[in-house]
Amino acid sequence: MNNLPVVKLGIVAVSRDCFPIELSQKRRAAIKAAYKGDLYECPVTVENEQDMLKAVEDVKKAECNALVVFLGNFGPETPETLIAKNFDGPCMFVAAAEGDGDMINGRGDAYCGMLNCSYNLKMRHLQGYIPEYPVGTADDIAKMIGEFVPIARAVIGVRNLKIITFGPRPQDFFACNAPIKGLYELGVEIEENSELDLLVSFKEHENDPRIPEVCADMAKEMGEGSYYEDLNVKMAQFELTLLDWAENHKGARKYVAFADKCWPAFPSQFGFEPCYVNSRLASRGIPVSCEVDIYGALSEYIGLCISDDAVTLLDINNSVPKYIYDEDIAGKYDYALTDTFMGFHCGNTPECKMCSSRAVKYQLIQHRLLEPAGSEPDFTRGTLEGDIAASDITFYRLQCNSDGELVSYVAEGEILDVPTRSFGGIGIFAIPEMGRFYRHVLVEKNFPHHGAVMFGHYGKAMFEVLKLLGVKLDSIGYNQPKGVRYPSENPFA
CATH class of the missing domain: 3.40.50.10940 (Rossmann fold)
Structure with missing residues (x-):
């Protein structure tokens, strides 16, 4: 579509x-x-x-x-x-x-x-x-x-977007529970469904005659040895379920994005993790955000429109260990340790944005939680894992805060050509003055853990889009250069 x-x-x-x-x-x-x-x-x-x-x-x-x-x-x-x-x-x-x-x-x-x-x-x-x-x-x-x-x-x-959701927003991810009032103010429509609705539709797509063609495309995309052959039929069935739902539920709207609940019930009931399918849809211009992150899906869609390229949604996840910084970053890149962090998710980043070593694997965290200790991964398989390829990036998000006001942030940086030594779809990100931006924008302004990523420097366009969408200028955060103090920054620190 x-x-x-x-x-x-x-x-x-x-x-x-x-x-x-x-x-x-x-x-x-x-x-x-x-x-x-x-x-x-x-x-x-x-x-x-x-x-x-x-x-x-x-x-x-x-x-x-x-x-x-x-x-x-x-x-x-x-x-x-x-x-x-x-x-x-x-x-x-x-x-x-x-x-x-x-x-x-x-x-x-x-x-x-x-x-x-x-x-x-x-x-x-x-x-x-x-x-x-x-x-x-x-x-x-x-x-x-x-x-x-x-x-x-x-x-x-x-103005012509519908965000389709499946499942209630997770209890322990309140950051995904932003008020939807801001969506209507932007002109975005929303259709909220249960996971059961999705499961019923998924079962109705069993033996869909299009499945073999999708399986062949998945195998061609990943290459031999980089996917689970026994999972392809189920994942192809799920991909067709989402594509048909999008086409049949657009209603009066022209464009769609999804925000789906992907755990803990999904893998055991569907038989796989949805991450690889989500990545495939994102690469085709249909963002699918994890954990029913509605504003994450909106942010991804805006980035898709601006960059005319695939985007992703990642956790602002973990600091870079000093030993990795000392071995692979110091002296090679002009960044302090606090300018760096790792962006991670289970495997939703489009294949075209990842290193050649990427492969469909299993979700380690969900395997620990949902499958018997010491067992081989079964229904927790289906993530697309590997290091995300080096690239210029724009890290951003549009969000509705607890007061129902639209707030946002935008920062430009890059993904470094440095091995992460970790699991999931993950990359080492560097943003100038990230440490101060993290504290005085992301933490201070109560932004959630998910950030959207455009693969290129698009901050100028993003800033103008936010203004046209009615986001107040003092509600748009960005990384201040060294020597320019944030309002909340201690002048004596």
Whole structure:
């Protein structure tokens, strides 16, 4: 299934009626020529409210789902901001820099107009994306449009997302029990089901004629010796169960993510751990979070939209032992020991993000808990384990706190090319000033143990998406550089 929005951009030029309309039109055409992607050029240049209605109607007929509102000159304050009110999709506001040669009849004053545009958006409580420096030439604005696309994709995705859950959120993982009020405020729909609903559907997929094809794909993906052949049929059956449920339960929504209860009852009743299947769905753009972590699933989906790549969800799990730091990190990487930690989960990270030694194995912790001491692993098999491959990363989460407020954090770093010497799907992460970030954002602001991971540096886009989704600026945490104190940080420490 196609689980990602396709952004269809339109550009609408606006013009203050005491400025030459040709200035906006000529500059709009230059942007269209400079931008290398698909960009619908609205023929209506907006000077008044009637023009605004015509322009919005035109871009809707063209099936645009995101807009660039371009101040080719000073721009009409009311009509240009009402575009954002009447258009059902994210809008970016940008303005033309001078440089056409004629500073008498060719001066547009859009630098000034952007101030009034911003003021009027705030007066009307309208959200618009305004780049860091929103004034530029055609080439400059073409670059801004390129940066807007993943931001728009994430906003469109969230507004059309349904999160499907199975099972109550675990008693001993209260971090997964965040209020769902924030989901509705974001425009996300939620469908909560029991584990029994899932089990019934799973049994109905027994002997599904598609199972052999999925088994063959699993074997091809993992390679001989890296999976349990006797488990493939059950896991293929489960994969088809989830895919069919997603298709049949989308309802009025276009996109889905799952948040499933994966223990302690699941393995004994289904006969395997769901982790490898979860990883396969994540690699295909359908995030499946563990432990009914609803906001983890939401965070993963946002990261999927931004990066247009597979994401994962990991525990911010354990510190890096000093002997590993001394042997493999000190002198090779410019990080202190407290900048590092291990991100771990039982085996939900997509295969494409792991080292070549990865394999389907068993869940050691669940084996200790659920199967007889000293026995061979049976139904606790099914995790995808191995070290996660070295990569740039963005570590982040969007969460609803105990007061029902949306809060978030974003930090960029990397996974180091260092063996973990451990089990599970795991990697050694390094984030500049992680120790202080851990204490004064993650601990201080009461974030849970799960963090989502994008494989690349996408902090800039993530920060803008959070703002557009309505997260307050003082509720977005990030890792402060050395020398910049957190509000809660002891100045004498």
